[in-house]
Amino acid sequence: MQNESSLLEALKLRGFPWRPLAALVLALTAQLMLEPPAREWISIALYIAAICFVVWSFLRGEWALARMAEDIYHGDTETLRFKSFFSVASWFRGSKQILFFLSLLLLGAAFYFFRGNQFTVLNLSLWLAGLALFVFGLWDNRHQFGRLKSSLQKMDWEWLALLLAVFAFAAFFRFYRLNEVLAEPFSDHAEKLLDVYDISNGNTSIFFIRNTGREGLQMYWTFLVATLFGTGISFLSLKLGTALIGVFTLPFVYLLGKEFGNPVVGFFAMFLFGISYWMNVIARIGLRFPLYPLFAAGTLLFLTRGLRTASRNDFLLCGLLLGLGLHGYTPFRIMPFVVLTAFTIFVLHNNSKAIRAQALQWLTIVAVTALMVFLPLLRYWMEYPEVFGLRAFSRLDSAGTFGSLAGVFFSNLLNALLMFNVDDGNIWVNSLPHRPALDVVTGAFFVIGLVLLILRYLRQRDWRDLFLLVLIPLLLMPSVLSLAYPEENPALNRAGGAAVAAILVSAMAVEGLVVGTVRGAESGQGPEKRRGFIPYILVGILLAAASFQNYDLVLRQFDRYFRIGAWNSSEMGRSIRFFGDVYGRMDTAWIVPYEQWVDTRLPALWMGLPNRDFALWPDQFASTLTLPAPKMFIFNLQDLDTKNALKQLYPNGTLSRYTSATTGKDYMIFFVEE
Template sequence: MKEPTILDFVKALLTPWRGRPPAIPPLEESQSASPSPLERPVASIPEPESPGQIFPEQRVGFRVPWSSLLAVGLALLAQRLLEPPRQGSPWVAVIIYALAFVALVAAIGRREWQIPSLINEDSPPPMPLRVQTRAALLATGLLPLAFIALGGNRFTVFNLVLWLGALVATLVAFILPGQRSHNRRDWLTFLRQPGWTITISRWAILLSLATLVVAFFRFYRLDSVLGEMFSDHAEKLLDVADVLQGQTSIFFPRNTGREAFQMYLTALIAVVAGTGLSFMSLKLGTALAGFITLPFIYLLGKEIGGKWTGLTAFLLAGMAYWPNVISRVGLRFPLYPMAVAPALYFLIRGLRHGNRNDFIWSGLALGVGLHGYSPTRLLPAVMVLALVLYLLHRHSEGRRWASMWAFGMLAFTALVVFLPLLRYMMEQPDMFAFRALTRLSAIERPYPAPVWQIFLSNLGKALVMFFYDNGNIWVHSIPGRPALDIFTAVLYFLGLVVVGGRYLRKRHWVDLFLLLSIPMLMMPSILSLAFPEENPSLNRTGGAIVPVFIIAAIGLISFLQTMVNNLQPRLGRMAATLTGAALLIGIGYQNFDLVFRQFDRQFMAGAWNTSQIGHVIRAFADSIGDPDSAYVVPYPYWVDTRLVGINAGYPLKDYALWPQDFEKTLDQLGAKLFILKPEDQAALDKLRQLYPTGFLYYYDSHREGKDFLIFFVPPTTP
């Protein structure tokens, strides 16, 4: 049977529609003799009558789903009370959410709200255990040689050949040829045809429109949102400059240490896109990383709940404020979900369908992800959790040993990809683990309370951040607001109940894994035990983006299907379509406002205007002065003078000049420019003493508290 791959996302845009869009499958008949309210059977739903029909008809009498509508209405009211500015106690919203839960369970018990089934998995053939012996021996021989050659924290031509040779040999040894040969045959047959006919289906149009929508949200105003850099960006661009100058590090120790993926990606973009060492180079790389994550969310949602669930998850995650903001910051944050999405997609598909190659692709995604962002180091534990849950459930009967063997291949593949970092970790264990240990342990500051209390408090705050408070880190979030918009938060609540209810009924390991993967993927934030004020944070919880938006999509699709099931066929489909469209429009509007108005306004109010100072210096250098006769006088808690150089177009120049060094400028005969903070009266008095002919200008930045002084010294004659 043909299985979906990453190519499906692109092929869906090009290939004909070969069938009707799958509806949410009906709840399967319970085998229990005395079914509980969650286990009562629901009548089967016929297939749609036309290819364009999204929701299938169920010819039952007209019945208004009062319990379901009450549950959704109460949840919306509760979430509205949690939206800032909040008034009153949050416990009122908690009580209303509890009532919504009771109403939803009642709707499920009355068979008014239908719990969708997981997409049926195949009955896979036995998984082959053989490997390509020669390739395996070659990989085994190259690995120790590559490990030795990768010493010294440097990539070289020699160790790259050994390392990549070991990786290729590993893939050849493990990947089973022929499992996907039908795809190649399809494409070869198509290419050999004397004439090509491409039919654009309705689904292709819909998927194309969805892609345009999420591309708009991810790349619109990328040049101005975010509009300023902060000190972390200077550290990153200095690392990128090292790469461009030939310093090919495996791990970059500057600023407590960073993995290498973003540095090489940004260097590539700086050269190929011509953006150079700039903020735009950083943002282009991270925005692309966030965008690449979305097709895998689509495929994983499709694997679990069908193409409509996948498309909905794709849209929700693509428009959402949380993943959008962390993709625009220009730091490594989106590399965490970019690793999680393909790794979990291929792993879940491999366990469900017994395709060994999926395990290899999952290991490859995991290994690459470990070179990205430090929180990805928790991903192996999440993947082990998936395997354990699978082995503990009946779905693994007859395949346990084969699945464990395939998972071993996954781990070995990931280890080969991780090999350069493994070598560095053996050489510099303190530096490799330093940043994580400063949050997990008391090496930087003592625990503010007993560890178990901090952990439970962090866990609770992280789990409710979707509804209540996403933390107080202003550079990548709106402090104090929920991580989800009001509508997506309600859909996520509905999805949690639906997935939880489905697990209680069917005991399918995927449902339990979806639920447990969320706190597991948030552990990099939860385990900030020494600095609990940094939890929750949208960056370190970024891996949870994948299951959260899939669960929210399940909540939306099951709600719309409930409307179809209970109303007259045409009325039900019309009501579901209009409701779904209205919800998506509302979600898009609120997230647009959150990112491009609220977050942008708040961030620019907090960030220092190094771009304006850089532009002043650039204008001076291009006219009467030169880059080496302009200076920025440092002042406590003011601008990072390295960022001024980057914004001025001189990325390797630090424009700081301390007052005690003013006399060094007396030998310069040309024009000179000094930028000062208005509060720095002592430095200004000293400049006036040294340069009595200088002119003072006040620069109005049009940002509160961001004005600065320009002290201009005209050129002197020898």
């Protein structure tokens, strides 16, 4: 009894963060019990208990989120000078007015010449020159040099070194064993490389219509990567390009963390984003998926900073990234609605008519700038509206009644909201099916962060807290709106933008644990003050554990699971290459298509032949009789009809079984030597 009494007394010390730690232990335990295959639903009760301790900690001031930077105009709105957006003279002086109007002429001419779904030297030059003059004409360059000089003088070089170390650690997660994970391409990769191949042959499309249509940014980026790194039009070029995109997202995530908190929040956000299983998988796929979080993070950064600082330059940058993102991955089309939502929430939280009027001007800057960047696709959309919207609307199109569609929508929304902590869906090509999208540590802090955000909003009514809460379901909408195919929801790829917001919330909670409990400990004396090191040690251990789990999820579990599901086109490519090396030809090597088997274009990708298809259909077998030997036919293990037909056609042929490195992926080789 005496020992228990002593323990209770110790816990009551002001410096010991027992309430936050109790909340964290409960949340971590709850999240751990949601890991497959356990799925213990007692985790709900544990999460409820954790939330109670979070609320208690918040009310006691022991766990609070970092204070966001104050809006620079809230304290002195009367000194603002509001000007009409259409009063160009109020913004430009002298030559800038001429350059601005010249930009509009150039952009108008570019729009006219964007006809025919082709980039040309003429329309591209007009567009880029017009954009440059447009931005220069609106850019506010007052005090820019002074601000840069001040920032450099205040630079904490030790902090910068720490950030670079985290950046390098995240880059390791993006690039390590990239040639092996993702192991095999699938049909979408063949389609992508055919588009890149078209570019190499001078077909510079604005919108690529192959496979229901795609925006072209990744194709041009892959062509650039293939040229710069000498990787050719290959599967590796696709993966290298998207992994680089995943790395480019990290600075935006860090700066966004600073905007919603402080540099420490940015540090934790970049770390968690860098190691994230979710973000690393979609960055390694080699498809357009990471373009959504990249441009979502950048757009959100300049949007929120612009609304805080009333900076015209930030709104210009927001518009540029918003427009460029629309050239990336189709789910990014939700972002204009996100921007509009942000302005709406901002305006509703301000009673000043002057600020509301200014907000309308800011929104106009964002919208017009984005429209200027979007011009090539706008022209294509006007010429081919059915093709442009086919990919997105194919998920929305459903024959159900309004009531049934509403039911599917809310069911999809619930499933999407549960993806962070419970179930990320069943799409095996870009996820580990039916596990949480977040790791145990990030998932636990995500729930805690949501509770803290709600509590702080109820207390302070800061528009940014509400926006961040609303942002998560908004960024999930590209997945949620798969009404025609609800089994495709949730999808890590189409919900990728939501990872930015979710991980930011987690990082805010981590910072609140460290800084809040340390602040409470430092307010004590002696033993109480010395206990301030506990959160640092605990968070360090948790980040290490999260790193190990995410490494295992991506480089072991996902790799193994994907290899089981994917067809071994690389091994078929090696078989054909060996045939070519030995006999000096590959035109008499074929793959016989079979239902639910390998895409016969994929083996050619491993040989740098994106435009080659090795398919030979059974009704074409007889045509091979006139061709000189040797000949090689690869076919499915279960395809007995092909086996019998080839034996009948070539009685002296040799049949062998190729043993794959992956169980269940063996295939047959029929060889004709004479």
